Amino acid sequence: MEIKDLTGLSEPLKKLIEVISQGVGALSKPYLIRKTADAKAYEIKVIAESIKANQKSLKQIDYNEEKLSLASIDGESIKAELSLEERTKNRTDFKQQKKQKNIEVITQKAAEQLESESTVSEEPVDEDWTTRFFDYAEDISNEEMQEIWARILAGEIKQPRSYSLRTLELIRNLSKDEANxxxxxxxxxxxxxxxxxxxxxxxxxxxxxxxxxxxxxxxxxxxxxxxxxxxxxxxxxxxxxxxxxxxxxxxxxxxxxxxxxxxxxxxxxxxxxxxxxxxxxxxxxxxxxxxxxxxxxxxxxxxxxxxxxxxxxxxxxxxxxxxxxxxxx
Incomplete structure (x- = not known):
């Protein structure tokens, strides 16, 4: 995302995009400003297209009424059709896609938290904190825990040094039951x-x-x-x-x-x-x-x-x- 693409966004969302660029490189502006329902449908379609293009082990993939369905071939067919290197690549690709999806869901939720804010602290978010946050956030798949991580990201953008690295480490190992x-x-x-x-x-x-x-x-x-x-x-x-x-x-x-x-x-x-x-x-x-x-x-x-x-x-x-x-x- 280039600087000119930030035109029309609020200061909190601009700062969010700057933090994301430090942590993961880039995220599209349209993704950030989609509403929750549209964003969920959009992200599932992107995932479906990506998996369909890269996962040779899938026979069929369908998206209907915001539901994703996958049909995989059996183990014998995999052995016959894919080499060890190909299967390794497929597994690695799938894991990376899942990590990317987790990051995008959390940043989308953080954007929703910041939409109602008009201003944020001008103090920049520490780069080490940003790196550690996204290193941990990419492994958060549970929806309730994603909500917590999104609120932490939004809170740190509003007021840096709100959440210490020690707290990030603690939350990283927090289960859903412990959070509840x-x-x-x-x-x-x-x-x-x-x-x-x-x-x-x-x-x-x-x-x-x-x-x-x-x-x-x-x-x-x-x-x-x-x-x-x-x-x-x-x-x-x-x-x-x-x-x-x-x-x-x-x-x-x-x-x-x-x-x-x-x-x-x-x-x-x-x-x-x-x-x-x-x-x-x-x-x-x-x-x-x-x-x-x-x-x-x-x-x-x-x-x-x-x-x-x-x-x-x-x-x-x-x-x-x-x-x-x-x-x-």
């Missing part, structure tokens, strides 16, 4: 400062007893590196010589705890997300049940601590614009 477990648990994430945690309740059982998040779920996420290890971890609001406040947020609600001076340190048993876990939470919109938020407030409240909440209207940099007045639990 993370999504299940992540909806209960509470943010404080730059980190997220899971509130476990005073007896450590609230997630299990009330919301079906069991020990196996959090143990799995700890094992694969999305939750920090440690069985007895506490979130602490430290004693201060002056009045202070602590802020907790979900996707839609902000909790504000106003603490009087010299209030003894407050502790809450929690599971803390790792650096990679915090990065992956950018793909999720944590929105826990209100009763869960109330349990957090009840664990903090005292004669010296007042906890109220409001609905988030917008994030403005590091500031939050929310509804007024603050509400009691």
């Amino acid at each position: 477990t993370f999504m299940k648990v992540a909806k209960f994430a509470i943010k404080s400062g730059d980190s997220h945690f899971l509130f476990k309740g005073k007896d450590g059982k609230i997630l299990n007893e009330e919301y079906n998040i069991n020990y196996g779920d959090t143990a799995l996420l700890t094992e694969i590196g999305l939750i920090q290890p440690g069985a007895f971890v506490n979130y602490q609001i430290l004693q201060q010589p002056q009045d202070s406040q602590s802020v907790f947020t979900t996707d839609k609600i902000i909790l504000i705890a106003k603490i009087k001076a010299n209030t003894p340190t407050i502790t809450m048993p929690v599971d803390v997300f790792s650096k990679s876990g915090n990065e992956l939470l950018k793909l999720v919109s944590p929105n826990p049940p209100f009763d869960y938020l109330k349990a957090i407030a009840d664990s903090i409240k005292s004669d010296n601590v007042e906890v109220k909440y409001a609905y988030i209207m917008a994030w403005e940099g590091n500031s939050i614009r929310h509804t007024q007045p603050l509400l009691d639990f």
